[in-house]
Ligand code: SF4
């Protein structure tokens with residue numbers, strides 16, 4: 352309809368419908384009178400527009416007749432009668448299994464695995480995530496008792512690592528992760544797991560209750576890293592701290608909605624891909640929540656894995672802000688999906704988009720960090736900060752060091768996410784200048800200082816108007832993610 356509005360006139364539109372000016376006059380008697388096509392889109396109701404052909408009727412006046420003397424919802428009633436045909440699982444399973452074994456497109460193992468995954472996660476969430484997941488999403492499902500190759504009498508999914516990567520990328524894009532990367536769990540990558548992890552010939556993660564050590568399956572030789580995007584509009588509301596009042600020195604807390612929202616997406620997308628891998632006949636071990644499950648605050652600290660594995664798999668580069676900066680999304684990403692698996696996958700490589708080089712001169716995050724924890728040094732360092740005799744930065748990497756004692760004393764990260772909204776790499780690629788600048792930065796550092804200054808000049812922290820957000824035009828606003836709607840329809 353948008354395209355249509357911009358290219359044809361009201362007269363052409365009426366001609367196309369075969370309506371003459373006389374007919375138009377007659378129409379005025381039966382429908383809304385409009386001056387132009389945009390006007391026709393307007394509805395007197397609410398703050399979003401219905402299409403012009405949607406007319407309002409009176410309250411309780413439906414397009415079907417209602418006899419209020421007869422209608423009584425409290426009378427005995429059976430909804431969706433459970434006939435034998437509906438209850439008989441056997442024929443249904445046989446039909447679906449036969450279609451799968453016959454390799455009918457839309458009913459193959461990989462096709463079913465998508466539906467099964469979502470069905471399981473739906474039931475898991477509906478039941479209030481009742482038990483620690485413990486790497487087993489095989490919860491009761493309304494449609495599939497078990498699912499997966501054994502259930503259907505088919506072999507496990509088999510394809511090349513390249514094809515498997517494409518399969519996983521495709522399904523995770525649908526599940527909510529736009530970019531998927533892979534690291535191979537070799538002896539180097541195993542050094543990135545904490546001392547709480549060991550490796551053994553186990554089928555699922557095993558927790559040693561006496562010392563808390565978690566044994567992860569040797570068979571899981573690959574790690575999936577899936578980008579989780581924050582809402583870029585909401586996080587922009589946090590790029591300036593309050594200058595006075597009781598919240599002086601802190602960013603508007605509203606901005607942190609983008610963090611929690613993204614964490615919800617992380618959990619849901621992780622569950623979906625975990626169940627999908629099961630549906631193919633493989634394991635999915637959620638590396639951030641191994642062992643005693645999602646509900647254990649200690650174990651959930653395993654999110655510390657997200658930065659190193661994201662860097663080694665190529666999601667982005669380590670940045671001055673001490674988190675991963677993505678070439679496409681800047682710092683506007685949250686903890687990624689981190690799923691270990693025995694499904695063979697082609698590993699992806701680390702990237703150089705000129706980001707870390709750019710950080711040398713940019714310093715925008717550090718200069719705006721209200722806690723002062725981010726380094727403003729020109730060069731990265733091998734040195735680490737310490738607290739009570741313990742290092743609080745990882746030794747063995749040369750990076751810009753954050754002083755997490757200073758951060759904690761300020762309240763970071765609970766009270767702030769400012770740096771995530773302010774990074775120049777956050778700018779979406781839609782504006783033509785941004786891919787050009789990113790491309791230049793990726794090729795040469797010569798103009799880094801110029802671009803950083805330009806960023807400071809053009810995108811100095813704005814006074815984002817909170818009231819404007821609440822009253823945004825819901826007809827044209829593209830800053831919300833609406834479930835069920837593809838981002839683009841051709
Ligand atoms: S704001 Fe600048 S210094 Fe900070 S991470 Fe982004 S590019 Fe690097």
Ligand code: SF4
Nearest residue numbers: 720722763767768770
């Ligand atoms: S989140 Fe932490 S590091 Fe980032 S700007 Fe705020 S206080 Fe600084």
